[in-house]
Amino acid sequence: MAVLQPLVDLAAICYLHGVRHVVLSPGSRSAALTLAFSRHKDFEMHPVMDERSAGFIALGIAQQTGVPVVLICTSGSAAYNFAPAIAEAFFQQIPLLVLTADRPKEWTHQFDGQTIYQTEIYGKHVKKFFEFPSDYAHSDAIWAINRISNEAVNLAGNLPFGPVHINVPIREPFYPLDTDSLLAPTNLRITVQTVPEPALTIDDWNVLLDEWDDSGRILIVGGQHQRCEKLNHALSKITEELDVPVVADSIANLSGSELFIHHHDLILASNKNQEELVPDLLITYGLSMMSKELKTFLRDNPARKHWHIGNDGVWADPLKSVTRQIAVNASWFFETIFEKIDYQLFVQNADAENDPSYMDNWRKKEQSACREQEDFLTNLTSLTDLSAINSVISNLSGSNQLHVGNSMPIRYVNALGRTDKLAGLFCNRGTSGIDGSLSTAIGAALVNNVPTTLIIGDVSFLYDRNGLLLKTLPSNLKIVVINNGGGNIFRMIDGPARQPELEDYFETKHSFTARRTAEDAGLVYMSASSPDSLEHSLHEFNLLEQAGLLEVFTDPEENRLTWKKFKSITSD
Template sequence: MSHKTALTEQIFTLVDMLYREGMTTVVTSPGSRSTPLALAAEIHPGIRTFIHPDERSAAFFALGLSKKDKQPVGLICTSGTAAANYTPAVAEADLSHIPLVILTADRPAELRDAGAPQAIIQNNMYQNYARYFTELPIAESGVPQGFILDNKVRRAAAFFGGTACGPVHFNIPIREPLMPDMNRVDLFHREPSRTLTRTVPDSIEALSGHILVILGETHTDLTDVKALDCDNVTVIADPRQHYRLHHSDVITNHDLIFLSLTDTQIQDLETQFDYIIRVGEPLTSKASNQFLKRTKIPQIVISEYDNIKTFPKEPVKVYTGDVQAILDQIITSGVPGSDFLTRVNEGIGDMIEKNVRHYGDEGRMMYEILNQLDDSHSIFLSSSMPIRDYERYDLKNVHRVYANRGANGIDGVVSTALGMSAGEKMTLIIGDVALYHDMNGLIMAKLEQLNINVIVFNNNGGGIFSFLPQYTHKEHFERLFGTPIDLNFRHTAALYGYPYTEVEDVEDITADLLNRDGRQIIEIRTDRTENLESHQALKNEIATKVQSID
């Protein structure tokens, strides 16, 4: 058997077996050593490929493709630092349970640690984040590949879904010559056979009494969970939890609630609930998490995944598996409890509705965006201020919301949103520093003819730091935290081929602007100091209102 035959059989079979397990999409970055991998994915009849020239952005683009439906998405790159650029996205995938399939080409053993170009240590390079790692043997005559590959792929596929879902890594050393036999399409013969099972714990202790349910982000659709409609249940939902789209009585102003309650009101609240059930990912709201950390109400966590997130407080009990089934078993109906949180939630909404028009800050701009944006648009929110302003100023609860809140960073926000835009109408709301951080990601709209609405709040720096204690140290603040970058994104739009609009006033935010077809960048220029003062003023007005409610 020739080297070409052995290489072709190994790589084509690997890609076809991954296709069998559900990998129907692959993002490839150009490179030489990865030639057979890239070609195998490109000519496979069941795989859709995207080509991204920047590995760091490519990985987040793949993460976005996988994020909505949690389908395994492949990543192919050449050897060397190309693979290292995947690391931020692999970390996010790990913490967000996203099944990325990382296929890194590598130098063979004789070229490692010998000064050969593009040779770094790639073995287990994502060891803190990948759920499974393996290295393939060199493709050569006399080494049977079928059984070896099937065993490795099936082990990796255990992490493509279910309670252990997350990224996996195949490192693939390849000897030259690199070209496979392009006629061997007969090796692509497997049918998709991926099956997922939902697990339910054997013994679930049913709870009675008044229950506060905290819904973080879940992959599972909780819309029709009947237990959440019981009269003795009060539901709080994170912006990323789509349950809020279908239930008008859900509490979404919890961040402002827990920012505003007096100690006496908190003590009264503690007497109103017998249990707190936390479902899915931790909440975005810092104030709500602080309440959960200090309350003495017993807390139960229900997790879709084995790597349970106990933040912000260790629960008294944890259940892992099918969230719908667990909720329906753990909650028993009972008599209605206090409607205090519901009344406060409604009071805050009324207060914002009546008072937000007195302001012209980023919060007011966010309010107008959410009112003018068509309901059919999904929204991707950058970390820092956009997701917090959305949580505070969204009174409609009609848009599907996504964000990278695994690591809570600003890495790859543009690329992740663009990956998600391949399947639905997408509006990205982002700050100037985060957009600068992933500007390379914008190229995919041009290369793949993707449509996305990019709204950038440009306050010339890190606006969220103005809300933190370091803001009081003015002599160091701007240099270390404010970090003004003085960018005009008109030039960015021109570089990457996006129509551009600059917004200077609230009245410029119109339905016509926000809902245009195609791709565009809308830049909203704001002032960080004015934004801080306006946010604090409205927050204080709301606190006064909340503290007057019995």
């Protein structure tokens, strides 16, 4: 039997629950955890030097697989460095099982190395906190560790997905002897949690269908959501056959119907004739919305009825108008409500009673915005953040997965509205921080087996470049760094843009490039500083059979002027 057998059992329990990926940062106190998982032989181990990057790489893997990823670190400040990724995973509902090694409790605040207060260190940003006993002599301790291990991995992988933290105090000796066998017993107890699927009663449906029938203007709006073909198919039927407009940001991964509304940023940038777009019944699904224009419009013009669909147990009301929370799966709900309405119309030999002109109003504005956007981009002769990102997206194939950094890149991507044909779009909009975007994309590319492109700003890239400190980077990863010499978003925001301290304390102007970082990481490096050089570079870049980085240099003031003009093209 191993000196720390319960930790060997923990690894086996995780495997039997379907966990396959372990991200770890090296350390001594965590050695027993590292060896328990690595010597199991059936896990894919991902050693990452920097704990902050490790957390986001684990998030990227879990984001793709939908299965909890184990995240291991040693004691002390190492655990704190997981915090940004854990907060993002909590609000984006990504399953992680966080294992932090610790000193036994009696050594806390006794001038012992790498010893801090680790109990509930992540506060409310985990679904639940557990702590193993540090002594295993009594059978109750073995039972408790087994019970906690089963509960924690079940909890991370049940809705709402999210991070679960186990703090693991470990006594010395914690390195096994050569004679120790790190094997779990054959009679290891596994506890499986069965979660009932939420459903709606006949009475519930009658009430919902009555509210639908009483609403002339019905609008469906999607928040952040992983790509789901069943959901997109159901929404396609609703918009095409029932004349209900469906609006969603790029992070909603809405695709399928040509009638979907993707250019609401431009449509709602103008205050003209917005009253004809106000819904009577608003139906939302998914997590956060990112379009400020859409959120402002819906807050300023609250619908009489607002249903939010989602079985994640989160009672959120960001638009300040929810009248009904419907705790069911979104794809099931939209499939079912379409079937019920379609059958009802068939039996009655009638057409849908909602106002068809409402759909027409949205569609006319969408078509106008598309034409004006195309004209604007065609006549744009300089290389700017906007034109560069448009070129990158235009050169991606339908098999590409696109990851986007926060701050301005995701705002550009959302306003362009051209990502519905891609294999999926991902952005860390749980906390919307610039930290970890690069590492998340690396984690995703390690497991998704598809071409993976990241568009990221220079500050965000520099901030997270320790994510590149892997032994081998995935060959399917392509990184596009938009380098405008600082935090360009602050030129776009009226408040900081008017301050004399803009360049020194908001933009944090710099002269760094990604060249040496790319070379150190073994990435093929390319650069572009004009429209022609970008087109030439993109062609070669997309043909690369190994990981590469393309750096695009733009002027911050030109970016500001172009963005301002772009957002006003529908105001005339």
